[in-house]
Amino acid sequence: MTVAESFVAWARQLTQEPPPPHVRRAASRQLLDALGVMVAGATSGETAFVGEVANGFTAPAEATRIDTGDRVPAPIAALVNGAALHALDFDDTHAGSLIHSSAAVVPAALACAEVSGATGAQLLDAVIIGNELSCRLGQAVPHGFHARGFHPTSVCGVFGATLAAAWLMGLHEADAVAALGIAGSMAAGSLEFLVSGSSTKQLHPGWANHSAVMASRLAAAGGTGPSTTVEGRRGGLFHSYLGVEVDPGQVTDGLGERWESTRLGVKRYSCCHLSHASIDAARGIATSGTGDVERLVVTVHPDAVDIIVEPEASKAAPRTPYEAKFSLAWCVAAAAIDGDLPPSAFAPGRIDRADVVALASRVGHVVDATATGPAADFSGTISVTRTDGSIEVFAAPGGRGGPDDPLSGDELVERFTANCGGGDGPAEWAGWISRIDEADHADLRAIIERLAAFVTTADPTHPGAPR
DSSP states (O other): OOHHHHHHHHHHHTTTSOOOHHHHHHHHHHHHHHHHHHHHHHHHOTTHHHHHHHTTOOOSOOEEOTTTOOEEOHHHHHHHHHHHHHTTSOSOEETTTTBOHHHHHHHHHHHHHHHHTOOHHHHHHHHHHHHHHHHHHHHSSTTHHHHTTBOHHHHTHHHHHHHHHHHHTTOOHHHHHHHHHHHHTTOOOBTTHHHHTOTHHHHHHHHHHHHHHHHHHHHHTTOOOOTTTTTOTTTOHHHHHHSOOOOTHHHHTTTTTSOGGGOEEOOSSSSOGGGHHHHHHHHGGGGTOSTTEEEEEEEEOGGGIIIIISSHHHHHSOSSHHHHHTOHHHHHHHHHHHSOOOGGGGOTTTTTOHHHHHHHTTEEEEEOTTOOSOGGGOOEEEEEEETTSOEEEEEEOSOTTSTTSOOOHHHHHHHHHHHTTSSHHHHHHHHHHHTGGGOOHHHHHHHHHHHHHHHHTOOTTSTTSOO
């Protein structure tokens, strides 16, 4: 069977043999975090341009827009909610593929769950199915998409979102395979935003989710697509985007036994995950101050250089919040000065802080050519040279918030609560979402509507609010 056929058959089998309890528990944690981040992103105003366009598409009333609470066509809800989930770059990451999988899968699954009358358990399984495909596609060629200038969150994520949507819509196997084939012609996402800090990155997951719903509906209406959309040698995913041939077994081996969907890591900072361990290390510098720092040298993974390090001059003085989020120098400098790096650090009025920009200009790097494993799990090490010639080394392990060093349940609820504006209400609803596999369709609808209410009644000072 082709990769598409293998995943469709596997997903269909999960209807009779659900994922193991530990996989569902992991998915429940991921969904809780994704929904909270979606609320914060929708409140931020960062993707208001998407909502403005969506305002022109109001019928039929099928699924909920998280930013307004309005019920709109399912593809439009998937578009708006996908962009919102990625608006602050605070959503989860699968280290092996460097994909923001939940952002590219959850909104399409939510929209299709509303339309199909799905239960909470069915939504959860759809998210697992979609994340599994997206992550496996992205990690088949580690750093391959980034190296060629493509954003795997959207390029690979559209396939996972489509599989989730097709499964929730109850498409027959042949139609589901066709939907994945159609999605292959919708896979898109350029990394050129790294040069300008533009908003296309925020749009990528929204487009992947929108395309997934559309691909599934087109297949249900009789549209066809190539079953070799992943491994095809003429226009398959890997051949077209990476110029390589990939053994289908690299994507399908261990399916149903090894669960990549359990290996998503929760972000602790609303910036590129490749900087996180270095930010942890930099926070320790604040205890002794930065006034006499002459030079900081950060050790980096080879795969991180072209994303967060170079070109050094422009990285040290970002022009937009999104450029700052992808600047190791700026993030390290801000964390070293302030001892933390909250979402508010990236507010438009704060990225040109003179103290941070001055220190960022003194941040250099050295590449660890012996580094192994994913760049997102790489440890953080910073050598600090002070004006008196003394040298200190600050270090932090990588992977905090990931599957091998996860946030506690209480930490996850605190994070959700903060993303939803604080107070007792979000904490109470975090409990509901944590038990979403027990929810019937009415309960699921109530949860989605309550999340939209957090946005529309948000305190303008909360972490996701515009600044």
